[in-house]
Amino acid sequence: MSLSPRSLSLPSAMMAALALSACSAAGSAEPDASQSTITSPAAAQDTAEAPDRREVNALSPRAVLTYDGGLMTVDTGTGEVTSTEAEGFLRLNNAGDGRHVLVSAGQEFRLFDSGLIVDGHGDHHHYYKQAPALTGSGVEAAEAGHVVAHEGRTSLFADGTGTITVLDSAAFSDGKITADEVEEHSADAAHHGVAVPLSSGDLLLTQGTEESRHTIQVLSPRGEVLAETADCPGVHGEAAAMPTPEGDVISLGCENGPVIYRNGAFHKVPVAEAYQRSGNQAGSHGSPIVLADYKSDPDAEQERPTRIGLIDTRTNSMTTVDLGSAYWFRSLARGMAGEAMVLTGDGELNILDEETGQIIHEVKVVEPWEEPKEWQSPAPAVKVGADGFAYVTEPAAKKLHVVDVAAGTVLSSFDLPETPVELTVVTGDAEASGHAHKG
Numbered sequence: 001m002s003l004s005p006r007s008l009s010l011p012s013a014m015m016a017a018l019a020l021s022a023c024s025a026a027g028s029a030e031p032d033a034s035q036s037t038i039t040s041p042a043a044a045q046d047t048a049e050a051p052d053r054r055e056v057n058a059l060s061p062r063a064v065l066t067y068d069g070g071l072m073t074v075d076t077g078t079g080e081v082t083s084t085e086a087e088g089f090l091r092l093n094n095a096g097d098g099r100h101v102l103v104s105a106g107q108e109f110r111l112f113d114s115g116l117i118v119d120g121h122g123d124h125h126h127y128y129k130q131a132p133a134l135t136g137s138g139v140e141a142a143e144a145g146h147v148v149a150h151e152g153r154t155s156l157f158a159d160g161t162g163t164i165t166v167l168d169s170a171a172f173s174d175g176k177i178t179a180d181e182v183e184e185h186s187a188d189a190a191h192h193g194v195a196v197p198l199s200s201g202d203l204l205l206t207q208g209t210e211e212s213r214h215t216i217q218v219l220s221p222r223g224e225v226l227a228e229t230a231d232c233p234g235v236h237g238e239a240a241a242m243p244t245p246e247g248d249v250i251s252l253g254c255e256n257g258p259v260i261y262r263n264g265a266f267h268k269v270p271v272a273e274a275y276q277r278s279g280n281q282a283g284s285h286g287s288p289i290v291l292a293d294y295k296s297d298p299d300a301e302q303e304r305p306t307r308i309g310l311i312d313t314r315t316n317s318m319t320t321v322d323l324g325s326a327y328w329f330r331s332l333a334r335g336m337a338g339e340a341m342v343l344t345g346d347g348e349l350n351i352l353d354e355e356t357g358q359i360i361h362e363v364k365v366v367e368p369w370e371e372p373k374e375w376q377s378p379a380p381a382v383k384v385g386a387d388g389f390a391y392v393t394e395p396a397a398k399k400l401h402v403v404d405v406a407a408g409t410v411l412s413s414f415d416l417p418e419t420p421v422e423l424t425v426v427t428g429d430a431e432a433s434g435h436a437h438k439g
Contacts, residue, residue, distance in 0.1 A: 038179050039108060039138045053117070053130040059428040061385045062114045062132065063400055064101050065393065066090040067418035071103070073114060073132040074400055076391075079414045082132050084112075089376055092424040096149025096169030098386065101424055102156065103134075104144040109156050111135045113175050114426040127428065135175040139165050139182075146194040150240055151248070152430075153197035162187035164195045164205060169430065185219075194238050198248045202226060204261060206235050206252075216252060216259060216266065229266035232259045239283030239290045241313045249313045251290040253278040258292065260313050267316045278309050280329040287338030288313045289354040293329065294320055304328070304371055308342055310357055321357040323350055328371040330381035330423075335405045336388035343382045343392060345369055349403055361408030365401050366394040378421045385425035393420045 060077025070085040091104035099117060103110040113135050117128040142160025149169055156165040164185040171181040185203060187193055191213050193206040198218070207215040213235050218227040237253035250261040257271035258278050278292035292309040304326035311318045325344035333341040340354040347368045351361040366380050378395035385391065389411065390403040398416045400423075403409070 038177055038182065039140055050115075050130040050133075053128050056127050056129055059116050059118070059127050059129070061387050061389070061391075061425055061427045062116055063383075063391050064092060064112065064114060064132070064424050064426060065400070065416070065420040066092060066422040067420055069418070071112065071132075071134075072416060072418060072420065074414055074416070076402060076412075076414070081414075081417055083417065084132065084134060086110075086134065090422065091144075092422045093147035094149055094424055094426065095147075095172045096152070096154040096430060097172045098428050098430040099426060100135075100172040100175070101426065102147050102154075104147070106144065107142055107160075108138045108140050109144050109147070110138040111172060111175065111177060116426055116428040118428045137176045139177060141165070142190075145192060148194060148196050148238070150196050151199040155195040155197050155203075157193050157195050159192045160190055162190045162193065164203070166195070166197050166203065192236070194236075196238060196240070196248075196250055198250075199243070200247055204250055208235070214254075216261070218261065218264075227261065227265055229259055229268075231256070231266075231268055234277065234279070235259075236277075236279040237281045237292070239281035239292075240285060241283045241290050242285060242288045249288070251281055251283065251292070251311050251313060253281055253292065255298075258290075258309075258311055258318065260311070260316055262313060269311060269316050269318050271318065278311070280332055281311075282332040282334045282340075284334040284338045284354075286336075287334070287354055289338070289340070291332055291334060291340040291342075291354065292318075293327070293332065302371070302373065304345075306344075308332075308340070310340065310354060319357060321352065326371065328379065329375070330379065333382045333384045333390060335384060335390070336386075337406075339405060341382060341384070341390060341405070343380055345371070349382065349390060349392060351405060351408060361405075363403055363408050363410065365392045365403060365410060366399075367396065369396065376421070378419050381420075381423045383423050383425045386427040386429040391423065391425050393423050395419045395421070 063074040065072045073082045093102045095102050101112040115130045115132040119126040141158035145159040146157045148155050154169045167182045189209045191208040195205040204218050214233045215230045232254035234255035241249040246263045252259050255277045258269040260267045273296045275298040277295040281292045283290045290311040294307045294309040295303045297303050307320045307322045309318045325346040327344045331343040340352040342350045347366045349363040349365045381393045383391050392401045400414045402411045
């Protein structure tokens with residue numbers, strides 16, 4: 001695999017990604033070296049040595065948000081907002097290193113540096129700040145889709161080809177992605193899919209087509225199928241839960257009840273309804289419970305559920321809690337102690353004990369709102385940083401709120417110059433996996 005000396009034009013990028021997909025066998029970690037999906041222009045910024053870099057005694061988290069026209073970065077210590085222009089509808093994914101964000105931008109994943117740097121020196125650390133910026137490096141991906149950071153590795157899924165790019169999360173630290181840092185895999189066909197790098201070195205991935213997807217596999221590094229289920233129609237949404245002594249535990253949403261990968265095999269979660277979709281999930285590595293949305297009306301043009309699901313990955317079971325107010329796919333998050341959090345249309349951040357389903361706090365954060373007809377439109381979102389605080393957007397007021405999860409109180413609010421759409425939070429510390437992806 002060779003580096004491209006400049007960014008490919010859009011048609012060239014699509015051709016390169018399609019050619020790579022055609023040449024890659026499922027599970028292959030040795031792609032054709034003549035085909036590269038890496039974009040690393042000669043002008044790419046070496047963000048590790050930016051001229052404005054300065055040492056500080058501690059780091060305040062930075063919230064990265066999208067708006068119509070680019071990205072906003074909010075320093076939650078000072079309230080300072082830095083804007084970065086970028087075209088198109090943008091989606092945000094933590095890269096897994098605690099510093100960088102992967103921006104899904106149509107036909108590529110673009111690497112964005114939040115400007116928070118932790119430099120370890122044995123028994124102590126040094127902390128630095130610099131201006132946030134797009135680094136100029138990225139990965140070509142036809143219909144850039146899901147990004148999953150798990151156990152120190154990060155996977156990128158290209159829906160338009162089924163190509164999967166996997167690399168160590170630490171590889172993003174210098175602001176560049178080089179060909180020798182990535183391994184390429186491929187699903188059997190293009191589809192809206194996801195891949196999860198497992199701590200064993202194996203790869204969990206979905207299989208399907210643009211018309212249908214119902215299969216999940218675990219492949220060895222050599223491409224051998226180690227586990228498989230075809231009982232997951234409409235597979236969408238994944239989350240990692242507390243691992244067992246035998247390895248990772250991953251929950252995935254289906255349209256007939258979730259599926260759990262545990263101890264090397266897939267396990268079906270029984271549900272009462274013929275149709276039950278949990279296509280958006282939020283997990284915690286410290287908890288065996290996965291928080292999920294709960295949809296049960298197959299005929300609804302736009303279902304607005306009030307129930308959430310709590311999936312127990314130990315017993316392959318799920319309980320529901322009715323919150324009495326609707327939510328949407330950007331409403332789900334997990335606390336550092338495993339708490340389940342749901343931002344509902346009545347403006348409250350509901351903080352629940354994930355084991356019992358009991359509500360610990362109901363925090364009034366934003367004004368009442370309703371899920372928009374188009375999922376790309378602005379509406380409140382919630383994310384939790386590695387600092388344990390919850391960050392909530394309020395697009396109608398152009399605000400970002402910070403919530404102390406343990407105390408159940410709003411700590412601070414920041415004015416934004418633009419209407420926010422997507423949100424992620426970077427703290428400098430490597431963060432657990434977790435994302436929401438409508439589709």
